[in-house]
Amino acid sequence: MEFEFDLIVVGAGSGGLAAAKRAASYGAKVAIIEANQIGGTCVIRGCVPKKLMVYAAKSKKNMDSSEGYGLKNEGINFESNILLKNVREEVSRLSNLHRNSLKKLNITIFEGLGRFITQNELEIICSNTKKIKNKISSKKILISVGGKPKKLNIPGIDLAWTSDDIFELEKFPKSLLIVGGGYIACEFASIFRNLGTEVTQLIRGKHLLNGFDEDLSLCLEESPTFTDIKIISNAQLKSIDRVNGNLESTLESGDKLLTNNILIATGREPNLLPLNLDFLNLKMDGQYLDVDELNQTSNANIFAVGDIINKPNLTPVAIEQGRVFSDNFFNDQKRKVNYEYIPKAVFTIPEISTVGLSEKRAKEIYSEKNIKIFKCKFTPMSNTFKKNKSKCMLKIVVHKLTDKVLGCHMFGETSSEIIQMVSVSLNAGITKKDFDITMALHPTISEEFVTMYG
Numbered sequence: 001m002e003f004e005f006d007l008i009v010v011g012a013g014s015g016g017l018a019a020a021k022r023a024a025s026y027g028a029k030v031a032i033i034e035a036n037q038i039g040g041t042c043v044i045r046g047c048v049p050k051k052l053m054v055y056a057a058k059s060k061k062n063m064d065s066s067e068g069y070g071l072k073n074e075g076i077n078f079e080s081n082i083l084l085k086n087v088r089e090e091v092s093r094l095s096n097l098h099r100n101s102l103k104k105l106n107i108t109i110f111e112g113l114g115r116f117i118t119q120n121e122l123e124i125i126c127s128n129t130k131k132i133k134n135k136i137s138s139k140k141i142l143i144s145v146g147g148k149p150k151k152l153n154i155p156g157i158d159l160a161w162t163s164d165d166i167f168e169l170e171k172f173p174k175s176l177l178i179v180g181g182g183y184i185a186c187e188f189a190s191i192f193r194n195l196g197t198e199v200t201q202l203i204r205g206k207h208l209l210n211g212f213d214e215d216l217s218l219c220l221e222e223s224p225t226f227t228d229i230k231i232i233s234n235a236q237l238k239s240i241d242r243v244n245g246n247l248e249s250t251l252e253s254g255d256k257l258l259t260n261n262i263l264i265a266t267g268r269e270p271n272l273l274p275l276n277l278d279f280l281n282l283k284m285d286g287q288y289l290d291v292d293e294l295n296q297t298s299n300a301n302i303f304a305v306g307d308i309i310n311k312p313n314l315t316p317v318a319i320e321q322g323r324v325f326s327d328n329f330f331n332d333q334k335r336k337v338n339y340e341y342i343p344k345a346v347f348t349i350p351e352i353s354t355v356g357l358s359e360k361r362a363k364e365i366y367s368e369k370n371i372k373i374f375k376c377k378f379t380p381m382s383n384t385f386k387k388n389k390s391k392c393m394l395k396i397v398v399h400k401l402t403d404k405v406l407g408c409h410m411f412g413e414t415s416s417e418i419i420q421m422v423s424v425s426l427n428a429g430i431t432k433k434d435f436d437i438t439m440a441l442h443p444t445i446s447e448e449f450v451t452m453y454g
C-alpha cells in the first residue's frame with residue numbers, strides 16, 4: 001500500500017517536534033498535526049512561561065531585600081498585566097520559531113485535532129468548526145499528544161483554574177488557594193507569593209514534594225517563601241462554591257476558606273481520548289500507552305513518546321525519546337534512551353534540585369548500614385546583607401562499600417545549574433573520593449560538594 005507520508009507525528013510539543021525534525025533531517029517525508037499552538041506544553045503553557053514568571057518573582061524578591069547592599073527602594077510596583085502580556089508575546093515568538101524550522105525542513109503542518117481512522121490513517125478535525133479538514137496516511141505514526149491537568153471529581157471544580165489557565169490571566173489575584181503539593185503547586189505558590197498574592201496551599205499529605213529527598217521538602221517548608229504561605233496539611237478539598245465574586249472552598253473537615261481564585265495542581269494525565277484509539281486495542285500500562293524500549297506500542301506501526309508513556313514526564317526526556325525514535329527508524333541506529341540519573345528541579349525560590357537516589361530510597365535498596373550521608377546547611381554569602389536569610393543545603397548519598405555516589409540533592413539559588421553538571425559525574429559513575437580530590441572553586445555554594453567530609 002502507498003502512503004502519503006513516511007511519518008505522521010500527532011502533537012507538536014517537545015517530543016513530537018524533536019522526532020519530526022530529526023526524521024526530516026534524514027530525508028523522511030514528515031507530517032505533523034497540532035490542535036493548538038506549535039510548541040506544546042513546555043513552550044506554550046509549561047516550562048518556558050513558568051520560568052519567565054519565576055524570573056519575575058526572583059527579581060522582585062531580590063529588590064525587596066537588598067537594602068543591606070545599599071540598594072534602597074521606595075516600594076516596587078508589580079504590574080502583573082505587563083508580565084503576563086510579555087510572557088504571551090515571548091511564547092508566540094518561540095512558537096513561530098518552531099513553525100519556521102518545521103517549514104525549513106519541509107515538514108507539512110496540519111492544524112487541527114488528529115483522530116485515528118485506521119492504523120495508518122488519521123483525519124484532522126478543525127478545532128473551531130469541528131469539521132473534518134483532511135485525511136492523511138503514513139507507514140509509521142508517532143503519538144506525542146502529551147498530558148492535560150487532572151481534575152478532582154468534586155462539586156464546583158469547573159470554577160477553579162488549572163495551570164493552563166494561569167497563562168491566560170490578565171492579572172494576578174489578590175488571594176489564591178493552591179491544591180496539591182507537587183511540582184506545579186509549589187512552583188506557582190512560590191511565584192504568586194513572591195509577587196504579592198496571599199497564598200494558601202492545601203496538601204493531602206504531611207509534607208510538600210512527597211517523593212523528593214525529605215531534607216529538600218523540609219528546607220522548602222522552612223524557607224522564607226513557604227513560611228509566608230499558609231500550608232494546610234492532611235486535608236482534602238470537598239467542594240467549591242461562588243460567594244459574592246470569590247470562591248469558597250469546603251474541606252473534608254468541614255472548614256471553609258474564602259479566596260479570589262483556586263488553582264488545582266493535583267497531577268496530569270495522558271490526553272489520549274480525542275485520538276479514537278479504542279478500535280486499535282493498544283496495550284496500556286495503567287493510564288499510559290505501553291511501549292517497548294524502541295517506543296513501539298503493541299501495534300508495530302504506531303509509536304509513542306513523552307507524557308503519554310510511563311517515564312518521567314519532563315521536556316528533555318520527551319525530546320530525547322523523540323530523537324532516539326527517529327535515529328532508530330529513519331537512520332538505522334541502535335540507540336536507547338538513558339533513563340539513569342535524570343536531573344530534576346523544582347523552580348521555587350530558592351529552587352530544589354536533585355539527581356539520583358534520595359536517602360530514603362538508597363537505604364531501602366542497599367540497606368541502611370551500607371549508606372553514608374554527607375550533608376551541610378548554611379546561609380549563602382549572597383544573603384549576608386539581605387533581609388531574606390534563606391539557607392541552602394547540599395547532600396550526597398554514598399554507597400559505603402563501593403564509595404559510589406548514588407544521589408546528590410541541593411536546595412538553594414542556582415542549584416539547578418549546579419545539579420545539571422553533577423548529573424554528568426553521576427552518569428560517569430563517580431565516587432565520593434573523586435569529589436574529594438577535585439579542587440574547590442571559592443567562594444561559591446557548590447564548592448561544598450567537594451569539601452564535605454563525614
Ligand SMILES: Cc1cc2nc3c(=O)[nH]c(=O)nc-3n(C[C@H](O)[C@H](O)[C@H](O)COP(=O)(O)OP(=O)(O)OC[C@H]3O[C@@H](n4cnc5c(N)ncnc54)[C@H](O)[C@@H]3O)c2cc1C
Binds near residue numbers: 015042050316
Ligand atoms: C506548568 C508546567 C510546568 C512544567 N515545567 C517543566 C520544567 O520546568 N521542566 C521540564 O522538564 N518539564 C516541565 N513540564 C513538563 C513538560 O512540559 C512536559 O513533560 C513536556 O512538554 C511533554 O512533552 P510531550 O511532547 O509529551 O507533550 P506536549 O509538550 O504536551 O505536546 C503535546 C502536543 O500535542 C497536542 N495535541 C494533543 N492532542 C492532539 C491531537 N489529538 N491532535 C493534534 N494535536 C494534539 C497538544 O496541543 C500539544 O501541543 C511542565 C509542565 C507543566 C504543565
Ligand SMILES: NC(=O)c1ccc[n+]([C@@H]2O[C@H](COP(=O)([O-])OP(=O)(O)OC[C@H]3O[C@@H](n4cnc5c(N)ncnc54)[C@H](O)[C@@H]3O)[C@@H](O)[C@H]2O)c1
Binds near residue numbers: 182183265266314344
Ligand atoms: N520543574 C519541572 O521539571 C516541572 C514543573 C512542573 C511540572 N512538571 C512535570 O509535570 C508533572 C505534573 O506536575 P503536577 O505538579 O501536576 O504533579 P505532581 O505529581 O508533581 O504533584 C501532584 C500533587 O497533587 C497531589 N494530589 C494528587 N491527587 C490528589 C487528590 N485527589 N487530592 C489532593 N491532592 C492530590 C499529590 O499528592 C501531589 O502533591 C510532574 O510530575 C512533572 O513530571 C515538571
